Amino acid sequence: MRQTEHLVHKYLRSSKRFPHIWCAGCGIGIFMQALIRVIDQNEYSKDDIVLISGIGCSGRLPVYVDFNTLHTTHGRALTFATGIKLANPRLKVITVMGDGDAVAIGGNHFIHAARRNVEIASFVLNNSVYGMTGGQSSPTTPYGVITASAPYGNLEPDFDICRLAEAAGAVFVARATVYHTQLLDRLIDKALKKKGAAVVEVVSQCTTYAGHFLKLKSPVDMMKWQKNNSVTVEKAKQQSEAELEGKIVIGVLVDRERPSYHEQYQSLLAEKSKI
């Protein structure tokens, strides 16, 4: 019986680059496979997809896949994405950002993209740490834990990325973990189809750095932790704030309608353009 070909091969750039640079058990690869799977299911043309990242371990994703790919500067992926979508609205524009990328240095672009509502599907790979630079605290690092830049424990509370996106105005906000792959697929699918600024927080594991300070030794432990600490949106509604303390609420958190920026701009063009 012949060797079965993994679906990803239809989308990978060249096997020379593999195995990829991510550490054993790192969650980024799990997300990458899910993204490819959903794109494949929807039969989007590779030519129409633009995949944009910032800088970080997650920022290395685009180089592996055969789309129009763009590895930008740290924190700024959404600014490039905005330009691309407005310049050619036919393109399906996707950003992949790390937690540091999206909400540390890139926090301003993150909230403005959510507000402005340009149709971009954004995925924040939240591993609660700066992976690429060696395990420093990020704005999503839990309070109190010890990191490379917080040897006495992190004194800062963490952001809730989804609440921030919601408060800023994103029309679709959702959360999954890389453990919950099927949910992840569904959320990616919804985000890719949303006409407007869609944000999915993907809770992931940095096995090399975050495992250490979260006192979870192996990738498996970290994924078990994701499994055991997650609560679906539906269940969460029936729980008290205290019960939800420290839990990961997964599922669709916001799904609302608002005309996207580029739709409105297209109407403006239809009205004003003299050519």
Add this chain to the structure above:
Amino acid sequence: MRQTEHLVHKYLRSSKRFPHIWCAGCGIGIFMQALIRVIDQNEYSKDDIVLISGIGCSGRLPVYVDFNTLHTTHGRALTFATGIKLANPRLKVITVMGDGDAVAIGGNHFIHAARRNVEIASFVLNNSVYGMTGGQSSPTTPYGVITASAPYGNLEPDFDICRLAEAAGAVFVARATVYHTQLLDRLIDKALKKKGAAVVEVVSQCTTYAGHFLKLKSPVDMMKWQKNNSVTVEKAKQQSEAELEGKIVIGVLVDRERPSYHEQYQSLLAEKSKI
């Protein structure tokens, strides 16, 4: 009967600089007077107050008052404030920012300061426009209105500054207008006393630029508009979202307790410092 001295004279730097540069009827002066009043009531020492602004019409405030004053770069007031408060926790650190300053270019520092919870009292003078540069849209400019940079109407929805501060983690969040001076006094007072990141949105009028596009001709019209469109938090609780559409909800929106960054840092110092 001798001429009564206005309270502000105790705090103004030199009457040579007056009348100040703000346009007739601009709300910034009303806020400035309120701030002085509350500081005076609390008998804070001028030497202990550091007043920090970014760039914009509101950024011109510090030059007039006899505190330790700092006029920084556009959008970055909170970063300087953070350094000052941590370097000398005894100081009462206050920032005054415009809406563009605080949540356009400065949006990232705004959410991080709220999250980090350094004890800084921040006042965002929201006139819904870039006043200093001549009336361009800001992130709080209402949808649809025509501005110097949106000749065909603003296509972007506006931020709710207070919701953003809340989602980011600020421990005290409140809103007043310059019409509601007494409320303003109370909120300034609470913010100055809060141990942690406190944010007060001060809805103000830019009579020169915003009046124009809001179709409110005079400062008086604009303040009437503030009066007529405001709803107190208490009343708002009894109203539906639809009823609140376009309304300014005033009062204390968030008031919660969380140890401030510098308190925690002081404990860390007490434990680790070898000198």
Add this chain to the structure above:
Amino acid sequence: MSNTKVSSLKNPRYEIRIAGAGGQGIILAGIMLAEAGIIQDLCVAQSQSYGPETRGGNSISEVILSNTEIDFPQSTELDVLIALTQVACDRNLPDMKEGGLVIVNSDAVQRVLWDSLVSIPFEEIARKVGETRAVNVAALGSLVPFCPLLDRRALTRAIASRLPSTKLEANLQAFDKALRFARRAKGRLKYAGITEEYEI
């Protein structure tokens, strides 16, 4: 690229400055004046300056008119200064060409130490025509009798092109009134060297 011989300096070059406070429409007046030059197919250069306080600070607008290419686009020595406030007058006098003409707003300027001086009540004129903001256009009217390069019709066309039609009538009235004032004043001028020079 080109290596040109520069032409002689013996070309008439007429430097006009309007000075006053922010909000008096001074920059617009400069633009109208420059626009008139364009309509007459002259070479023109218009520039302005104002303090950081765009609103209320001191503001000036200048126009250079010339028959040939303008090398330096800002004033070197003013042929005419129109001063709408006392401060503006005091600050700008040092930039006058010897023998140049100073036109002041008599409603706001009291003291001027200059020989060749014309005083016109621009604010009064503006009030009279029912459009207090017409001070700037009135100021332009006062220029006509003195500036040989300037064509009255071109200037009114330029004014018309930059004003909303509802305000035009009153503004042109102010323009005419000021022009007539100026004409009368010209007769009384002790010395007005610069204007003579071109008035052939």
Add this chain to the structure above:
Amino acid sequence: MSNTKVSSLKNPRYEIRIAGAGGQGIILAGIMLAEAGIIQDLCVAQSQSYGPETRGGNSISEVILSNTEIDFPQSTELDVLIALTQVACDRNLPDMKEGGLVIVNSDAVQRVLWDSLVSIPFEEIARKVGETRAVNVAALGSLVPFCPLLDRRALTRAIASRLPSTKLEANLQAFDKALRFARRAKGRLKYAGITEEYEI
């Protein structure tokens, strides 16, 4: 500031490089080696390089030991190369001094074209002592018989100072085993010019 006459080059300078894959503790080994130099009061310079892939990429660490001031702190021609992987061996051979010594990890390196070669099963040794991560310390052990400047006791002290005490025992065992391997290998070496030079 000073204008010194530089001293002669005739000073012994000993260049050691450890090369392998990220995660093999190579940089730590370099630091231990340098630390040993410090303990012996030698002049030392330690440096490293790795690709952007800190994890898993190629990684090298080098140490220069000298009795006198070290001018250039990186290798020019290696006296000793310890290669823990085949790729590391292939890539670093070109930097060898003629007659220098190559020590390879026989568990991972099969082909080497070099005269003065010593092959030691570092991984095997590490497994034997029950601490698979002791490969790097084992590698250090193999250096002792060949590097005349290096004092065994200083090196073990340096190792002890950089390891958690729970791991120390096993690591020192690996160190000793590798040292003994190396001693035996030294006897069999066809040609080991560089080492002779200092071994007096």
Add this chain to the structure above:
Amino acid sequence: MNKVEIYRGWCKKCDICIAFCPQKVLEADEESYPTVVSPEKCTGCLLCEMRCPDFAIVVNKDEESRKETGPAAGK
């Protein structure tokens, strides 16, 4: 009687004090400056002072108002 003083050197004629005085104490004069037309109606509520963007208006309360509402805005 409460005394409302206006400092013309700083006043920018924005009309705010006039518009929002609950007692209609103030009116614009022919030069558009606010001026006190009904001093007797003034309750010393200080709203005009507090809302003046240019610190150009100050209310000197009489004994009675002081007792009721405190000495001045700042104290």
Add this chain to the structure above:
Amino acid sequence: MNKVEIYRGWCKKCDICIAFCPQKVLEADEESYPTVVSPEKCTGCLLCEMRCPDFAIVVNKDEESRKETGPAAGK
């Protein structure tokens, strides 16, 4: 029978596939690579494939599983 294939060239021995296979189909061999120990138990649920961060595992479903759950993860 469903066939689970593991590509060692890419596998980084993270154990994720082993730990989360609902049927305990996989186990680590002596080199720590995952290996199929109970092929017959595999239900073709694809969870191992979907969770492998290195695309090193692929499940070739038999006819029956295909009918029940569709052809493969991607389709």
Add this chain to the structure above:
Amino acid sequence: MRKVVKKQVLLQGNEACVEGALMAGCRFYAGYPITPATEIMEIMAEKMPETGGVFIQMEDEIASLGAVIGASLAGMKSMTATSGPGFSLMQEHIGFAGMAEVPCVIVDVMRAGPSTGLPTQLSQGDVMQARWGTHGDHPIIVLAPSSVYEFFELTVQAFNLSERYRTPVILLVDEVVAHMREGVILPAKNSLEIEERPHPTVPPEWYIPYADPGTGVPPMPAFGDGYRYHVTGLYHDVRGYPTVRTDEVEPLIHRLFTKISKDFDRLQWFDAFETEDARVTVIAYGCVARAAHRAVRQAREKGLKVGLIKLKILWPFMRRTISGILANSQKVLVPELNVGQISREVKRVNESRCEVVTLNKVDGTPIKPAEILQKLGEIYS
């Protein structure tokens, strides 16, 4: 073609810039307001929708240039405009555009600095920053107009150069040139040569995004054109993939420089006045060149043999042209509205051929013709 006699129009410098951009085919503008560049943004907000282009106001200058680069990658000619503080913030992305070879035009209307400085006042203080502001070795093209018409013309050329070389091009403008109005005759739509970035002619399978086609400038498809490729700010191989191999890094850096430097001869843009027999030559740019022009005229009237070179390109520095001048003059005078920036370059290439005299002003006001004239008188011998 029927020749239409076109009439003068009165344009502000910043307006002329927009006209130039439109003529060059700019269809994307992203920006953030800042004095004295704001007009460019405001006019663009009006014009872009009319021309089927895109205008967007971003949250800051970093975002603005990010969006501009993105739009350019999607195939649109794109630009932004700012002033000192915003220009400082754009530096990281200027380097990105250089490294990823994304055409774009950045206008810096200089104001007096450093820091917030004098927002409404005149200066030429950003000349060196335009060359060296971003980290790492990189080439850059910087143009400096001295009149309203030149601002129009050089904006067109900025786009042309940017497309031709796939590089960010900076227009460095002083406040006088940005804000003054002059009568200009705009050329007819099709009378100017408009350049487009090289497009790949091979099918996507053959396309190697960063291979040197001989010109140093690899063809560039737009995202969505079917040529899927990878763009990064990391050092990359010819396929665009990250590399640390010295044999791939070195040629990349080398190509980034040589694609422009091979054309140095074509990039000597200047106007010369009376330089042929000049004993003293003034080297100037921007509004100072206008003052110098008048001063040179006045000096000639007095019989002084002086000339003027007005630089239109500041970077790459016109070594060739200036060397020629230095060889033939006894002295050169470099008046600038800064403490001496281009004069450093003049000295660098001078090799003591002649005396380099500077005239500097940093108080926010213009250098007047009389000041230059006086200096010319002083140093003339």
Add this chain to the structure above:
Amino acid sequence: MRKVVKKQVLLQGNEACVEGALMAGCRFYAGYPITPATEIMEIMAEKMPETGGVFIQMEDEIASLGAVIGASLAGMKSMTATSGPGFSLMQEHIGFAGMAEVPCVIVDVMRAGPSTGLPTQLSQGDVMQARWGTHGDHPIIVLAPSSVYEFFELTVQAFNLSERYRTPVILLVDEVVAHMREGVILPAKNSLEIEERPHPTVPPEWYIPYADPGTGVPPMPAFGDGYRYHVTGLYHDVRGYPTVRTDEVEPLIHRLFTKISKDFDRLQWFDAFETEDARVTVIAYGCVARAAHRAVRQAREKGLKVGLIKLKILWPFMRRTISGILANSQKVLVPELNVGQISREVKRVNESRCEVVTLNKVDGTPIKPAEILQKLGEIYS
């Protein structure tokens, strides 16, 4: 004082930097991680609380330098460290610190650029950026160590200069110097002279914050000291209040420059090796100076009369020292890990006294002694 014989310790360059900062009295660190500067931040995170100082990780580099400036205004000696991309982002605030005269130290551990470049590789590409990166005319001091000990020593001096002149000081370090370990003997705590910013001696009522006390450096109280004053990035008068008056602007800019330039003589920091009779002199800095040192030794062994000047201060450029060298050598060789940055300055001040030869490498790897030796051989005559 009893002399204690101190022993060598093995320190990494970045560790030595922290030791230097601590010895200089640094009590505030704000930063954002970036290769290859991250170690400085991580060690500071550990050391600051131990020394009673403050450490904070900010949301980006802009915020980091903002916090550093704030802390310095509140009286603490403060620093941050970054690399190219972060250094580009800091440019606006570097200008602010210069204009507002706030002492602070910024370490730029250079990586190969432009843009993201080669994060882990070696380069000296930011030399010109360190001088010219922010907008507007401004002076700056930039130091460049070439060994672990020097990194320690120059960090102490960076604080000293920063305090003495109330100016930001930049430490420009290459990856080799930052990451290598050498044995160093740290001086005893009190053996080094530590400078403090001038403090006002007059009572608050008499204090005029930006008046020149003769030294060009006005006394600086801390916020909270009772001297309430205004700090701004705008041009300001002696009281710190915004001004556009040319008679106030001009003296301010002038003072900002002269407070440093009057001390040029004191700021010629270099080491010279065998330069006295050298026919060819190498001018180098950072790790390249180490390679040059060896090459010069080797060349001398062969009988070539060559020497080396190792620069410790890059900016202000040591015109005086270099002019002396240029006057006495027949040729100078400037090897650099960039396309030629300091060599431009050498050429500028050369005035054709001697031939300036460059040796450049931009592939992320070091220049080896052998390469310099070879070049020396080639040009020696």
